[in-house]
Amino acid sequence: MSILIGKSVTTPQGGPVTLEPKYGNRHGLVAGATGTGKTVTLMTLAEGFSKLGVPVFLADVKGDVAGLALAGSGDAKVAERAAQIGVADYAPAANPVVFWDLYGKLGHPVRATASEMGPTLLARILELNDTQAGVLDIVFKLADDRGLLLLDLEDLRALLGVVADERKDISTSYGLVSTQSVGAIQRALLRLEQDGADQFFGEPALALADLMRTTQDGRGVVNVLAADQLVLKPRLYSSFLLWLLSELFETLPEVGDLDKPKLVFVFDEAHLLFDDAPPALQQRVEQVVRLIRSKGVGVYFCSQFPDDVPDNILGQLGNRVQHALRAFTPRDQKAVRTAAETFVANPALDVAKVISALGVGEALVSTLHDTDTSKAVPMPVERTLIAPPRCRMGAITDAERMQVRAGSPVGAKYDTRVDRESAAEMLAAKAHAATERVDAPKAKTQEDDENEGGFSQSVKDVLFGTKRRQGMVETMAKQTARTVGSQVGRQILRGVLGGIFGGSKR
The missing domain is CATH 1.10.150 (DNA polymerase; domain 1)
Structure with a gap:
């Protein structure tokens, strides 16, 4: 069973354009200008992988990816597009979704130590x-x-x-x-x-197994990260997703090529990952993208321009969906040339010309397929009408979000913070114990002084009575001491002088 991306309109007899599940871990790119349908394409891919039993993790930058959790409205235009593509059994349907949020407001808190x-x-x-x-x-x-x-x-x-x-x-x-x-x-x-x-750092930390859940009927759970506020902090957003990708790479075992991926990881606004990134970090991303395929994880980058992704990483993305690019500026014109050069040529299609003429919901698509002579070969690019997802294509209300969260299988585990x-x-x-050791001798000395002072006072009270009488006694004692001292002093002086004069008489 393949994932239906859409229908080829390169030629009148164009057939379905699909993505083979066994090559879902060969990574991919969804690019195009704002408003050309990238988000709908991502939702179509996420829905297709979920039906195959593959869990998906993707960021919701604008708030409309959350519509995956609810069934579509059954709009007549959507039904007409589905019929035009040849989707005979099209009917609105919801997907199993778990909402996450680094800030803990629009989903379960995501934490890491x-x-x-x-x-x-x-x-x-x-x-x-x-x-x-x-x-x-x-x-x-x-x-x-x-x-x-x-x-x-x-x-x-x-x-x-x-x-x-x-x-x-x-x-x-x-x-x-x-x-x-x-x-x-x-x-x-x-x-x-x-x-x-600060809400992101702490426990309970996110367990990767909770991102790789399937439902009882075999559907892959779609994990939607609320990123409308997070994307305003580009360094935090890109570093968090890179950390998550690195954790998957370091934790998951080697499995080789499978019939379908174990997880699909979608990196929206991919240019934020590489803007101002030092060479060492880019090398780390390249290493992870190159090797995580053997762990059964497919990584899909989403950005406006294909050259937002460095060439050494772009070359590893086997599945491409390119929506319209508007060649209004030199930067846009360069992006158009880059996009045209990265596709396998199709004699029936002038890619550089068509890429600026694509309508909303149209894209140039090339995916990996087997041929008679070899495997995993990029197919010639096809101009494609993108298939509509069965879910709601738009934002959901706060009440609807709360209802989805209430049925989440992981809410009890993550909603309460742990501070061990x-x-x-x-x-x-340690600092408190050190302070107590320093203060203990001082307290002992003060206690001894207080005890000694109390004992001396008690003796005075016994010998001399109350403070008033003690005062009288002390005054009398001082006078007596002065008198005695004067008499003794005079006797000593007389003795000394007498000795001197007496000695001189002799």
């Missing part, structure tokens, strides 16, 4: 320079060496405080740490917290 995110991606989110990123590496290494859990932003702040306090010793053992770098990281963490990202003991609590307890 700071340790899982790692210093490299975290440095990208915080927009740190190389020196500051090096200090962050030291922070993570110090946490490992001292057995401290880094779960949330509070843990990072606490450990940065330790690094600042022990800067000289840490610089000797791990590398130079400056107070300026520590301060810059702390300010970046503050900005991140103000953006609401980690670096912040452990360091606070």
Whole structure:
């Protein structure tokens, strides 16, 4: 069973254009200008994979992908398009959907621990320079060496405080740490917290198995990430999706080529992943995309221009859907040429000319198929009418979203945050214990002084009575002492003088 993308209109006798499930893990690209139908194409693909029992993860940047959760309205124009393409059994239908949201408002909270995110991606989110990123590496290494859990932003702040306090010793053992770098990281963490990202770091962390669910009737669950607010923070958005993709790569076992993918991962607004990305990060993306195919995961990038994706990654995308591009500027004209050059030529089609003339809901499509002589060969490009999905093509209401969330199989697991003991609590307890050890001798001395003072006062009370009588006694005692002292002093003086004069007489 293949996924129907649409019907070829390159020639009058054009047939169906499909995507073979066994090549679904060979990745793909959906590109085109705003308003040309990219989102509908993504929904058609997601629905097709779900019917095959393949779970899907995709971001909802504009809020209309959420319509996958509800049945379509049965619009006459949609039914007419379905009939034109040849979909005989077309009927509106909903898909099994789970909503996710980093901020926990429009879906179940998505969380990851700071340790899982790692210093490299975290440095990208915080927009740190190389020196500051090096200090962050030291922070993570110090946490490992001292057995401290880094779960949330509070843990990072606490450990940065330790690094600042022990800067000289840490610089000797791990590398130079400056107070300026520590301060810059702390300010970046503050900005991140103000953006609401502190809700992302923590527990319970997202379990990848919950993204790879199927229903009892064998449908793949479509995981929709609410990204209308998240996309306004490009670094956080792209780094989160890259982290998720990296976790899949590192966790899933090797399975080779399967009859269908284990998961399809859709990266919308793909240019955000590569804008200002350092070479090391681009190499990481290339490595993941190249190797994750053998883990049974298909990655589909969605962007306006095909050259938003670097050439070394673009060359690995076997399934292409190109919607219209408007060649109004030199940048657009270059994109048109790039798109035309990446397709397998079709003698019946002038790609460079047609790509600017495509209507809404039309696209140039080339997918991998088997031929008589070889396998996984890109087919010649076809001008295609995209098949409509059976779900709602548009946004849903808050009440409808809440109803879908209420039936979610994972809500009880993720909706309540867990805050267990980690670096912040452990360091606070250690500091409290150290303070108590310092204060204990002082408290003991003060207690001894108080006890000694109380005993002396008791003796005075016994010997001399109340304070009033003590005052009288002390006054008399002072007068007596002065009198005695004067008499003794005079006797000593007389004795000394007498001795001197008496000696001189002799």
